[in-house]
Amino acid sequence: MGLGAPFIRAETEKRYDELHTDCPARDVVNHVTSRWGVWVLICLRSNAxxxxxxxxxxQGISEKMLAQTLRVLVQDGLVWRKVEPTTPPQVTYGLTEFGLDVSEPxxxxxxxxxxxxAPHGEK
Known part of the structure; x- marks a missing residue:
């Protein structure tokens, strides 16, 4: 039997039941790991x-899918959106602190x- 330090759970009470279909954290994870959510978050890590x-x-994302993906990521608090009142409006997106934290892994x-x-082109 090992003599390592005992495992102590930092948080005694779960905040969310991620396996339950009504879990709000599950919705955010689904948005982050959606087909385009990952790429939007990775792309915005470097700058707005x-x-x-x-x-x-x-590459490969349609305007419709980008707009839908950004909409849910903004609603989830991962991405911020700034609209400049020009004609046409200039809309800039960037990661919130939460978005930076989630996009790092x-x-x-x-x-x-x-x-x-393998290097690109090799098998």
Whole structure:
């Protein structure tokens, strides 16, 4: 039997039941890990971008899907949205503190995957 330090749970009470379908944290995780949510968060880690810059940066995403993804990420508090009153309006998006915190492990995951893959074009 090991003599390591005993496991002590820092939080004695669970805040959310992530396996329950009504769990709000589950909704946020679903939005983050959606087909485009991951890429939006990773793309915004480096700096705030305008809508068209995001669309150009994330290859394969349609305007409709980008708008839908940004809408839910803003509602979840992961992304902030700033509208400048110009014609046409200039809309800029960036990560909130919560978004930065959530996107960090996503970026690390992507980095780990790309380090393990063979160089582009090789099998």
């Amino acid at each position: 971008l305008r809508f068209y810059e995001l669309r150009e940066s994330i 996503l970026t690390e995951l992507f980095d780990r995957v790309t380090q393990r893959l």
